[in-house]
Amino acid sequence: MLNNAGxxxxxxxVFLNPSLRTRVSTQKAARMLGMEVMVMNIGQxxxxxxxxDDVIMNGTGVEHIREAAGVLGRYFDILGxxxxxxxxxxKADYAETILNKFIAxxxxxxxxxxxxTRHPLQSLADLITxxxxxxxxxxxxxxxxWAPHVKxxxxxxxNSFAEWxxxxxxxxxxAHPPGYALGKAFTHGAEIxxxxxxxxxxxDFVYVKNWSAYDPYGTMPPVQDQWMLTENRLPGxxxxxxxxxxxxxxLELGHDILNGPRSLVLDQAENRIYAAAAALKWMIEQNx
Amino acid sequence: MLNNAGxxxxxxxVFLNPSLRTRVSTQKAARMLGMEVMVMNIGQxxxxxxxxDDVIMNGTGVEHIREAAGVLGRYFDILGxxxxxxxxxxKADYAETILNKFIAxxxxxxxxxxxxTRHPLQSLADLITxxxxxxxxxxxxxxxxWAPHVKxxxxxxxNSFAEWxxxxxxxxxxAHPPGYALGKAFTHGAEIxxxxxxxxxxxDFVYVKNWSAYDPYGTMPPVQDQWMLTENRLPGxxxxxxxxxxxxxxLELGHDILNGPRSLVLDQAENRIYAAAAALKWMIEQNx
Amino acid sequence: MLNNAGxxxxxxxVFLNPSLRTRVSTQKAARMLGMEVMVMNIGQxxxxxxxxDDVIMNGTGVEHIREAAGVLGRYFDILGxxxxxxxxxxKADYAETILNKFIAxxxxxxxxxxxxTRHPLQSLADLITxxxxxxxxxxxxxxxxWAPHVKxxxxxxxNSFAEWxxxxxxxxxxAHPPGYALGKAFTHGAEIxxxxxxxxxxxDFVYVKNWSAYDPYGTMPPVQDQWMLTENRLPGxxxxxxxxxxxxxxLELGHDILNGPRSLVLDQAENRIYAAAAALKWMIEQNx
Numbered sequence: 001m002l003n004n005a006g007x008x009x010x011x012x013x014v015f016l017n018p019s020l021r022t023r024v025s026t027q028k029a030a031r032m033l034g035m036e037v038m039v040m041n042i043g044q045x046x047x048x049x050x051x052x053d054d055v056i057m058n059g060t061g062v063e064h065i066r067e068a069a070g071v072l073g074r075y076f077d078i079l080g081x082x083x084x085x086x087x088x089x090x091k092a093d094y095a096e097t098i099l100n101k102f103i104a105x106x107x108x109x110x111x112x113x114x115x116x117t118r119h120p121l122q123s124l125a126d127l128i129t130x131x132x133x134x135x136x137x138x139x140x141x142x143x144x145x146w147a148p149h150v151k152x153x154x155x156x157x158x159n160s161f162a163e164w165x166x167x168x169x170x171x172x173x174x175a176h177p178p179g180y181a182l183g184k185a186f187t188h189g190a191e192i193x194x195x196x197x198x199x200x201x202x203x204d205f206v207y208v209k210n211w212s213a214y215d216p217y218g219t220m221p222p223v224q225d226q227w228m229l230t231e232n233r234l235p236g237x238x239x240x241x242x243x244x245x246x247x248x249x250x251l252e253l254g255h256d257i258l259n260g261p262r263s264l265v266l267d268q269a270e271n272r273i274y275a276a277a278a279a280l281k282w283m284i285e286q287n288x
Numbered sequence: 289m290l291n292n293a294g295x296x297x298x299x300x301x302v303f304l305n306p307s308l309r310t311r312v313s314t315q316k317a318a319r320m321l322g323m324e325v326m327v328m329n330i331g332q333x334x335x336x337x338x339x340x341d342d343v344i345m346n347g348t349g350v351e352h353i354r355e356a357a358g359v360l361g362r363y364f365d366i367l368g369x370x371x372x373x374x375x376x377x378x379k380a381d382y383a384e385t386i387l388n389k390f391i392a393x394x395x396x397x398x399x400x401x402x403x404x405t406r407h408p409l410q411s412l413a414d415l416i417t418x419x420x421x422x423x424x425x426x427x428x429x430x431x432x433x434w435a436p437h438v439k440x441x442x443x444x445x446x447n448s449f450a451e452w453x454x455x456x457x458x459x460x461x462x463a464h465p466p467g468y469a470l471g472k473a474f475t476h477g478a479e480i481x482x483x484x485x486x487x488x489x490x491x492d493f494v495y496v497k498n499w500s501a502y503d504p505y506g507t508m509p510p511v512q513d514q515w516m517l518t519e520n521r522l523p524g525x526x527x528x529x530x531x532x533x534x535x536x537x538x539l540e541l542g543h544d545i546l547n548g549p550r551s552l553v554l555d556q557a558e559n560r561i562y563a564a565a566a567a568l569k570w571m572i573e574q575n576x
Numbered sequence: 577m578l579n580n581a582g583x584x585x586x587x588x589x590v591f592l593n594p595s596l597r598t599r600v601s602t603q604k605a606a607r608m609l610g611m612e613v614m615v616m617n618i619g620q621x622x623x624x625x626x627x628x629d630d631v632i633m634n635g636t637g638v639e640h641i642r643e644a645a646g647v648l649g650r651y652f653d654i655l656g657x658x659x660x661x662x663x664x665x666x667k668a669d670y671a672e673t674i675l676n677k678f679i680a681x682x683x684x685x686x687x688x689x690x691x692x693t694r695h696p697l698q699s700l701a702d703l704i705t706x707x708x709x710x711x712x713x714x715x716x717x718x719x720x721x722w723a724p725h726v727k728x729x730x731x732x733x734x735n736s737f738a739e740w741x742x743x744x745x746x747x748x749x750x751a752h753p754p755g756y757a758l759g760k761a762f763t764h765g766a767e768i769x770x771x772x773x774x775x776x777x778x779x780d781f782v783y784v785k786n787w788s789a790y791d792p793y794g795t796m797p798p799v800q801d802q803w804m805l806t807e808n809r810l811p812g813x814x815x816x817x818x819x820x821x822x823x824x825x826x827l828e829l830g831h832d833i834l835n836g837p838r839s840l841v842l843d844q845a846e847n848r849i850y851a852a853a854a855a856l857k858w859m860i861e862q863n864x
Contacts, residue, residue: 012312018623020616020644024588024651027614038315040308047306047534056538058438063534066546067553068308071533074558075312150634245647246623246639250632258642265643270650300600326603328596335594335822344826346726351822354834355841356596359821362846363600 005281006033009288012076013039013113016049016098017084021245021269022113022121026080029276033284038076042068051098065101073106078283085116085154087218093117094183109287111279117183119156122244122268123164124275129268130170130205133240139171140204145196146176147252148227152212152220157244159186161207166190175199179221183214196227201235205264207242208253230254240264293569294321297576300364301327301401304337304386305372309533309557310401310409314368317564321572326364330356339386353389361394366571373404373442375506381405382471397571399564405471407444410532410556411452412563417556418458418493421528427459428492433484434464435540436515440500440508445532447474449495454478463487467509471502484515489523493552495530496541518542528552581857582609585864588652589615589689592625592674593660597821597845598689598697602656605852609860614652618644627674641677649682654859661692661730663794669693670759685859687852693759695732698820698844699740700851705844706746706781709816715747716780721772722752723828724803728788728796733820735762737783742766751775755797759790772803777811781840783818784829806830816840 011030015023023039030037042049049068050061057064072079081102085093093116103110112120134140142165144158163186165172172190174182181192193199200206208229213219229241231254241253241262249255257263299318303311311327318325330337337356338349345352360367369390373381381404391398400408422428430453432446451474453460460478462470469480481487488494496517501507517529519542529541529550537543545551587606591599599615606613618625625644626637633640648655657678661669669692679686688696710716718741720734739762741748748766750758757768769775776782784805789795805817807830817829817838825831833839 010316020618020623020639021647024614024616024648028586028612028651031612036316036319038312040312042308047308050537054538054543057536058539062536063308064537066537067533067535070554071309071557072312074554075316075561245643247643248633248638249626249640249642250630251634255630266646266650269647273651298604324604324607326600328600330596335596338825342826342831345824346827350824351596352825354825355821355823358842359597359845360600362842363604363849 004034005284006030006035009077009284010036010038010075011078011080011280012072013037013080014072014102015039015041015082015113017082019082019113021272022082025269025272026113026121026276028273029280032273032277033280035280051101065098066105069102069105070107073108076108077288078109078111078280079106080111080113081115082113083115085156087152087154087212090214090217109283111283114156116154117156118160118163119244120160120164121272121275121279122157123160124278125268125271126161126207126242126244127164127168128271128274129242129264132267133264134204138204141202142170142172143199143203143206144172144174145199145206145208145229146180146227147208147210147229148223149210149248149252152218153210155182155211155214158182158209158211161209162186162190173199173203177221177223177225177227179213180211181214182211196225197233200233200239203236203239205240205242206234208247209244210252228252228254229257231256231260234262242268245269292322293572294318294323297365297572298324298326298363299366299368299568300360301325301368302360302390303327303329303370303401305370307370307401309560310370313557313560314401314409314564316561317568320561320565321568323568339389353386354393357390357393358395361396364396365576366397366399366568367394368399368401369403370401371403373444375440375442375500378502378505397575399567399571402444404442405444406448406451407532408448408452409560409563409567410445411448412566413556413559414449414495414530414532415452415456416559416562417530417552420555421552422492426492429490430458430460431487431491431494432460432462433487433494433496433517434468434515435496435498435517436511437498437536437540440506441498443470443499443502446470446497446499449497450474450478461487461491465509465511465513465515467501468499469502470499484513485521488521488527491524491527493528493530494522496535497532498540516540516542517545519544519548522550530556533557579857580610581860582606582611585653585860586612586614586651587654587656587856588648589613589656590648590678591615591617591658591689593658595658595689597848598658601845601848602689602697602852604849605856608849608853609856611856627677641674642681645678645681646683649684652684653864654685654687654856655682656687656689657691658689659691661732663728663730663788666790666793685863687855687859690732692730693732694736694739695820696736696740697848697851697855698733699736700854701844701847702737702783702818702820703740703744704847704850705818705840708843709840710780714780717778718746718748719775719779719782720748720750721775721782721784721805722756722803723784723786723805724799725786725824725828728794729786731758731787731790734758734785734787737785738762738766749775749779753797753799753801753803755789756787757790758787772801773809776809776815779812779815781816781818782810784823785819786828804828804830805833807832807836810838818844821845
């Protein structure tokens, strides 16, 4: 038990999308801090939320986010929200429409459990993991390397990873195929290349992750080269491989890498507990 | 924390239908009392219940309510049950067939989390809310006003609200379109009118709620007039508006009312916690 | 509260299949021991697991069991897993492929909440129930009697019941129609007969349960005789009837038996709490 900073405080976790690591690690973190925690699967335990303002709710939306968030704000001290982007409307997704409505209408502190454009608890866990595996005194070379997938995924994990690595002062190289540039707001200061092999040279940490195109938004432009990493693609034996999970084996990353000692994916997942605990502790200290 | 009246006692919450406020507020209430609480979504976590006696269970019903309730009665000290009416068979719904089977077969005290014909925890929360917003010494004029909806809803909230307001000694006016009379057992003593405007005159609290017809049961007789309330329909500036939520904005109630200072809907939702805590505390004191 | 053996220990319960008794009783047991407990419905809260090794995950499987189990092993001290057999491939089911992958990849102690071929917590609860209802000094005659069903069910409960009764030194008779022989590994030492009436003679405990054929695996060979037990089929008035639940009334067992004093089904269900508590306490003592 970290300490009892959260005693007498309650945390509501709202999942508009599925989750395994986030669901479990955030609950564990809350309980470590002595908080009461409750999980709600919106649309499954409850009902479909209406997100648009000033509409006539005569369709499938059963409750408006104004009331849903407002009520949860009365029931909890802190609200955690997971909401994926629709990947249809760049402007609405990048305005974080849904997360911001939860913030506005709940009127309590809101913790992102991954939103349309960012996944900060993942990035904090990733940063902890990199620190744990960095040889003292060294400044590691960190690479974010695009990977193939079967369907368009959000840019959230990639955005946040770039943002946090750069904010932490790490040298970051981002390798992706043509057409997959991330939003500049997140990558300013990173070295960006289409040459995956060159990016891998001398890398200490390679973060493997798929994302769909930022422009044209949510598309999957065709990719010529082989972007999935396998053992024989990695130059250095000490290069560590990271992924936020879930990972599509044999598609995003080779089985050999994931089964071997380079993989830090379980350490990253475990550090989600401590990332969430740190964030919750800070929120409690700031707000109550 | 209210007190520790529930320490060492366990509460099982059985949801045969979706729920947000009830699910969260009842859990919070139980924990406030020191109770252990567990939530079960029947049909989702478990399996479909067979409700009929003496049938051959060779269809989709996987477990009979006799066994399901019996087992839950062995696992918990108090059972909370949410079950909506089918709205097909008035007699079966108004006999509270399902709730009564849970009571009979669990052999432990059962707390209604809304049943076919009543929603007592909502009405207790509504009564608390009215008391909180009543000017000391005044006897408020309370109105229950029917509202439009896209599908037939139970009469449970309206029945209970009428029953509790009348039992509390409040003057109650019920306004609804022709064809939407509630069961007389619940409304005896109320003033009933088809004239919504007249009912609103001098009203201190207007409870807005849709319900389907009691006779012919579960139907939606056509309605001529505009029954949705908006700001310009309300005569007094101090008239408070209530709704049990979820509310269909722009259909049951105007956005302007819900966004403004008249609305007590979040207070009502918050008071669900204290209503549930009071009921559970009373049940514990009566039974153990 | 049994004792505080589990204090500071956490239990994760992974359900790949629905559950009522197991879900509730195991949670209760864990809390009795002071453990933290969390429930995950894989495929519902999370996502579909890929179970095959070395495949290219370009289909519906979102996360490989290697990562899912590995992560859960980092989050919990003990993992409970429920997984039903596919009933298509006898060899894979009887190799307990899924359960063994959870054991291998989680790297923490795993508690079976019913697996492809065994349901040990049920059998321990059954053994407790038989002891509670056995006249002191007597060696009871125990019968496992096949029952009809509408769909092919696993052999897990029957396998475990036979295994545990024989291990406990009880005389066990297994009655089933031709074609429904269980695997010999589980029934060695039992008396096996196609004659249900004869098996019932002098029986103290009759465990009623359907299972599908072991060979040809997962099939339902046609059955001539009436195998459903009703009151008039039972020779002795003291014969007790057991079933693990859920039971199909009127198909597996007569309503008269289930409604009467012979039935021990609720006692069995209640004893699931104590069986789980005993197993968890033992696992904690062995491992930590």
